Amino acid sequence: MRACIVPPHRDPLRSSFAIDGRLLEGAKRRSLIPGVARQDETIQVFNRLLDGLSSTWAIEWIGKRSEISRSGVAHLADGSVLRAQVLLGGTRRQTFHVTLRTSAIGGHVLLQCSSPVGKIARDDDSTIAEVQSAHQRLGRAKLSALVDEEDDTLALSAESHVLFVPATTQLAEVENAVFSAVTCADELERRVFQTDELQEDWGADEPGA
């Protein structure tokens, strides 16, 4: 049986029916984020805000994977990040990672802060329920899990995001995102795992991060 080959259509398609011209105008919708910031402006503002963060708070930068990605350690006491000048002995430490990424909804730039909590065996139902209960009582930050198939564990992180618009994003918003993630992660680590370890950030190399 011979295949029927339809030749490509080279002329503009025309409808045989009457079309209301208004329907061809398209929706004149207002854009959610007016204007797109230049890349160098975005990088500059991101780094300026993070430098501002460590000049006020007890935060050390320990790594810079790119111009839009940094790792740091926050020093905490009594569930709060300490001020830069108040570095005393006996404080707790919490690693975190700050990066810019693109949102799945709308393709906007987001600042994401993630802070590692610990690893749990995937079938350890009692510890999982304990972490869930502790996080429910805290009511702060997002708890997310990366499934590690190799050692059959859940690598838990506390995360927070803020919409990043160089013209309007302020230091207070970045502080809130970082403080929310690191205090949540540190508190869960203290309550459930009863440790204070500087853990690697298992989410930092994930695509999109």
Add this chain to the structure above:
Amino acid sequence: MERVEQLLAGLRKLPDTKLTLSYKAGEAVISFPDGRTQNIYIRRAGGCYVLTSRVIGSTKAGNMAPADLARRIWVRNRATDVVEFALDESDRLVGRIEQIAETLNRNELEFYLIALAQECDRLEYLLTGRDQM
């Protein structure tokens, strides 16, 4: 809440989407083109606004094994931007966004409303196949 009232005054459609909005006294109802709706509650907590939307109620959440529910929430959270899925103080599974009140502007509020409505509606459908207000 005065700031939220001002930011949402006169807003009926959410930009870049086909979503419509009605807002009254801390409660925003987001309607999708297919008729599904998602209610978002906005309240002030200290220096922040907290936006919350229910995914499933406490009865349905309670019917799931706690560890199983936790695993599903945490893995879902890994794949979701901005919105935090968690059990609230009444054991309901909710989506939540918390942002500094003082700096919140209209563009940010619109983005957070869109993200919260879409992500909660999607997860509700995945867990139940239904849409309940």
